[in-house]
Amino acid sequence: MSAExxxxxxxxxxxxxxxxxxxxxxxxxxxxxAQRLERRRRFAGELAQxxxxxxxxxxxxxxxxxxxxxxxAFKATPLLVVLPDTIEQVQAVMRWASANAVPVVARGAxxxxxxxxxxxxxxxxxxxxxxxxxxxxxxxxxxARVQPGVRNLAISDAAxxxxxxxxxxxxxxxxxxxxxNIAENSGGVHCLKYGLTVHNVLSVTxxxxxxxxxxxxxxxxxxxxxxxxxxxxxxxxxxxxxxxxCVKLLPVPPEARLVMxxxxxxxxxxxxxxxxxxxxxxxxxxxxxxxxxxxxAEAFAKCGYPTDAAxxxxxxxxGTAEEVVSQIERVSEVFRASSVxxxxxxxxxxxxxxxxxxxxxxxxxxxxxxxxxxxxxxxIPRRQLSHVLQRMDELSEEYGLPIANVFHAGDGNLHPLIxxxxxxxxxxxxxxxxxxxxxxxxxxxxGTVTGEHGVGVEKINEMCVQFxxxxxxxxxxxxxxxxxxxxxxxxxxVPTLQRCAEFGAMHIHHGELPFPDLERF
Amino acid sequence: MIHNDDSAALLERVQQAASTATxxxxxxxxxKHWLGNHxxxxxxxxALSMLSHSGIISYEPTELxxxxxTGTPVTELNRVLAEAGQMxxxxxxxxxxxxxxxxxxxxxxxxxxxxAGSARDYVLxxxxxxxxxxxxxxxxxxxxxxxxxxxxxLQVGAYGTLGVLLxxxxxxxxxxxxxxxxxxxxxxxxxxxxxxxxRQPLPLSGAMLIADRRYxxxxxxxxxxxxxxxxxxGDTLPDDESDIWQQVRDHEHxxxxxxxxxxxxxxxxxxxxxxxxxxxxxxxxxxxxxxxWLQSDASAEDIHRAARAAGGHATRYCAGPxxxxxxxxxxxxxxxxxxxxxxxxxxxxxxxxxxxHPELDTIEHTQMAREG
Numbered sequence: 001m002s003a004e005x006x007x008x009x010x011x012x013x014x015x016x017x018x019x020x021x022x023x024x025x026x027x028x029x030x031x032x033x034a035q036r037l038e039r040r041r042r043f044a045g046e047l048a049q050x051x052x053x054x055x056x057x058x059x060x061x062x063x064x065x066x067x068x069x070x071x072x073a074f075k076a077t078p079l080l081v082v083l084p085d086t087i088e089q090v091q092a093v094m095r096w097a098s099a100n101a102v103p104v105v106a107r108g109a110x111x112x113x114x115x116x117x118x119x120x121x122x123x124x125x126x127x128x129x130x131x132x133x134x135x136x137x138x139x140x141x142x143x144a145r146v147q148p149g150v151r152n153l154a155i156s157d158a159a160x161x162x163x164x165x166x167x168x169x170x171x172x173x174x175x176x177x178x179x180x181n182i183a184e185n186s187g188g189v190h191c192l193k194y195g196l197t198v199h200n201v202l203s204v205t206x207x208x209x210x211x212x213x214x215x216x217x218x219x220x221x222x223x224x225x226x227x228x229x230x231x232x233x234x235x236x237x238x239x240x241x242x243x244x245x246c247v248k249l250l251p252v253p254p255e256a257r258l259v260m261x262x263x264x265x266x267x268x269x270x271x272x273x274x275x276x277x278x279x280x281x282x283x284x285x286x287x288x289x290x291x292x293x294x295x296x297a298e299a300f301a302k303c304g305y306p307t308d309a310a311x312x313x314x315x316x317x318x319g320t321a322e323e324v325v326s327q328i329e330r331v332s333e334v335f336r337a338s339s340v341x342x343x344x345x346x347x348x349x350x351x352x353x354x355x356x357x358x359x360x361x362x363x364x365x366x367x368x369x370x371x372x373x374x375x376x377x378x379x380i381p382r383r384q385l386s387h388v389l390q391r392m393d394e395l396s397e398e399y400g401l402p403i404a405n406v407f408h409a410g411d412g413n414l415h416p417l418i419x420x421x422x423x424x425x426x427x428x429x430x431x432x433x434x435x436x437x438x439x440x441x442x443x444x445x446x447g448t449v450t451g452e453h454g455v456g457v458e459k460i461n462e463m464c465v466q467f468x469x470x471x472x473x474x475x476x477x478x479x480x481x482x483x484x485x486x487x488x489x490x491x492x493x494v495p496t497l498q499r500c501a502e503f504g505a506m507h508i509h510h511g512e513l514p515f516p517d518l519e520r521f
Numbered sequence: 522m523i524h525n526d527d528s529a530a531l532l533e534r535v536q537q538a539a540s541t542a543t544x545x546x547x548x549x550x551x552x553k554h555w556l557g558n559h560x561x562x563x564x565x566x567x568a569l570s571m572l573s574h575s576g577i578i579s580y581e582p583t584e585l586x587x588x589x590x591t592g593t594p595v596t597e598l599n600r601v602l603a604e605a606g607q608m609x610x611x612x613x614x615x616x617x618x619x620x621x622x623x624x625x626x627x628x629x630x631x632x633x634x635x636x637a638g639s640a641r642d643y644v645l646x647x648x649x650x651x652x653x654x655x656x657x658x659x660x661x662x663x664x665x666x667x668x669x670x671x672x673x674x675l676q677v678g679a680y681g682t683l684g685v686l687l688x689x690x691x692x693x694x695x696x697x698x699x700x701x702x703x704x705x706x707x708x709x710x711x712x713x714x715x716x717x718x719x720r721q722p723l724p725l726s727g728a729m730l731i732a733d734r735r736y737x738x739x740x741x742x743x744x745x746x747x748x749x750x751x752x753x754x755g756d757t758l759p760d761d762e763s764d765i766w767q768q769v770r771d772h773e774h775x776x777x778x779x780x781x782x783x784x785x786x787x788x789x790x791x792x793x794x795x796x797x798x799x800x801x802x803x804x805x806x807x808x809x810x811x812x813x814w815l816q817s818d819a820s821a822e823d824i825h826r827a828a829r830a831a832g833g834h835a836t837r838y839c840a841g842p843x844x845x846x847x848x849x850x851x852x853x854x855x856x857x858x859x860x861x862x863x864x865x866x867x868x869x870x871x872x873x874x875x876x877x878h879p880e881l882d883t884i885e886h887t888q889m890a891r892e893g
Binding site for chain 1: 583586634636639641667668671677679719720721724741743749791833855864881886
């Protein structure tokens with residue numbers, strides 16, 4: 001899942017982890033508020049040169065809906081929200097921001113799960129929701145030119161009557177926008193076979209912080225110079241603002257079938273995944289759920305999952321009718337040879353969709369088992385799965401918090417869902433600590449702290465574990481090449497070395513102490 | 522295969538070069554010595570050989586990932602993958618002594634590219650020495666990873682100007698169960714016929730046009746390939762052309778050798794549906810019309826102008842006269858931004874100075890007054 005819809009936040013409660021301003025005496029506070037209101041008024045006045053009044057939101061009531069994205073744990077109120085509807089307006093806003101050194105945070109539908117669209121208190125939030133038109137659906141050439149605020153699913157909905165679709169399908173696809181997908185390099189359950197956003201985008205047109213308009217990529221298969229399209233994809237709004245996107249449309253596979261296989265242990269299921277791939281089969285989707293996730297999903301969706309199983313695999317095969325028949329045969333053979341406890345092939349399209357519904361509702365399903373839940377997004381080499389799950393069991397016991405696991409088994413992307421009760425004192429804090437421990441475990445076994453949700457503000461500390469100071473410095477240099485003043489989405493995605501030193505749990509590279517040049521507190 | 526981790530020595534060489542501001546020409550198999558603006562190569566540069574940095578670091582077929590040192594010969598890597606029934610789906614071209622580092626640095630891919638994806642599509646992680654002599658690791662060995670900017674994919678096609686590629690992790694895929702080529706009579710330049718085929722759910726893995734023949738390659742399960750072959754019809758490949766895909770991929774085909782006096786080989790990269798370009802010479806259309814090879818005596822300026830007008834770019838694929846730009850010139854905002862990107866990795870312009878886009882070797886100052 002790349003991102004759940006906005007109504008299914010990753011953390012269903014607010015831990016208030018944002019550093020709060022230190023307590024001030026009331027006169028200082030009043031002066032600060034007055035200053036802030038004055039700046040808001042002045043900025044709104046200046047922006048009114050290029051934007052109609054209804055495109056500038058400045059009252060507290062208007063700003064509140066924008067104070068967080070899908071990660072509601074973090075909240076901040078921007079000085080202003082601007083909602084341009086032309087590229088020229090975006091350019092003007094960026095030039096103004098650049099000239100006045102005002103931070104800019106871009107936002108699509110706000111479904112992201114890592115706080116990537118969390119506003120900056122001293123900046124403006126650039127909402128791209130009005131860029132919601134499909135500009136061109138070129139059936140002959142198999143591409144769609146769309147504005148960044150177009151919803152992911154809307155592209156496939158428009159193309160499907162013509163036998164085409166846009167492949168990346170994050171779980172939030174009904175709500176999330178293509179611009180946000182570029183920012184996060186979103187995946188989906190079918191990305192093992194059809195790739196991530198980076199594999200399915202032909203070009204993006206961006207506005208730089210200087211207000212320049214640039215198209216990266218194009219209709220040719222490559223471009224002169226550096227591949228800035230690849231760099232832009234997944235850059236979390238740190239490098240430029242996407243104002244137009246051209247995506248590749250693929251022919252809808254004539255046939256898709258789902259095989260459901262139950263196992264007595266997670267190890268056996270993990271082993272079966274390895275065997276499917278070793279047999280030379282790349283399923284369209286390959287999802288693994290552990291027992292707590294199976295029970296939760298079944299209770300929620302009543303889709304016919306075997307609740308006595310320790311692990312469940314959903315394996316989708318697509319292609320031409322001939323291809324699918326032969327692949328189902330081979331996959332079933334592999335599962336039988338992998339001590340499967342029960343094997344079922346969905347015998348209708350309705351059943352296939354129902355079985356997927358169970359998997360796709362795993363988040364809200366787990367959400368019914370506990371007052372709150374927290375979704376983690378790490379990737380691990382698949383061979384480490386049983387070790388990671390075992391270690392996670394131990395951590396779960398240690399922290400006294402149950403965990404359910406859904407796993408994009410084909411590509412190693414693990415989503416542990418930690419169940420907790422934010423009403424109990426200290427439980428939220430323990431949950432965050434457990435989450436951080438799990439991400440560090442992912443790095444330890446050779447994986448990464450984020451497979452698809454992005455770093456945002458959420459995983460900024462764990463980046464210090466994954467990358468050494470030289471690499472983080474290189475990231476900052478790349479950022480500076482695009483945005484020398486550091487105005488685009490400040491404080492997100494890449495931690496400062498200072499922050500890493502404060503976090504303490506640091507990357508040890510070649511046995512050396514990291515950041516030897518930094519003073520310690 | 523020789524397993525040799527030369528990274529410590531390479532790192533030391535780069536650190537030394539950085540401290541003395543000595544430019545470095547990165548060389549491995551030297552199989553593409555004619556590519557890029559080689560004549561403009563910095564004369565006083567030292568060669569940095571990658572050949573002693575070779576071998577497969579890890580390969581677990583069920584994970585679909587291989588990690589390899591960049592001085593590893595492509596043939597060697599292909600052999601190891603084939604033993605496990607797998608492959609690099611972008612079909613790296615194999616010129617004599619080609620290394621995987623060289624293929625990635627030049628961003629090359631074989632006939633499967635429009636169907637299977639490009640070299641950068643399969644790169645998951647890299648270990649790179651930047652111009653400050655720092656040993657950096659980006660991405661990783663997992664397929665989904667959005668931690669940090671995607672600097673690994675950015676390295677592909679950068680001609681080594683963003684750092685010395687030490688190690689690379691790539692996604693691999695199973696080899697297809699069946700493969701079959703169909704040959705049809707065709708009108709030269711009839712690339713629009715490809716566009717129609719590309720929008721159908723066919724298991725295509727190659728589509729090219731050589732003179733008056735169209736070649737379509739089908740790859741996939743036995744069932745899918747034979748069904749598609751029935752649907753498309755056409756002749757099967759004659760025996761004397763049984764290795765035609767490999768020949769075109771590796772530039773061993775007659776077309777690439779046929780340059781007569783004054784003609785030079787160009788790679789023109791345009792949209793597959795772009796109309797025929799008005800340039801003199803002979804054409805071979807690969808990548809369903811998106812990669813067009815041209816043997817021509819037209820000037821570099823004319824070829825670059827025509828390629829740009831068609832929405833693409835052109836690269837000279839052979840040695841050329843000094844001063845002629847082998848790559849499509851970059852200008853305006855794009856040039857300034859790309860130059861700053863180069864700046865962020867190699868501020869002193871140590872690596873392959875002059876080899877890539879020479880216009881990126883002028884150091885940009887970020888606060889420089891904006892042009893026009």
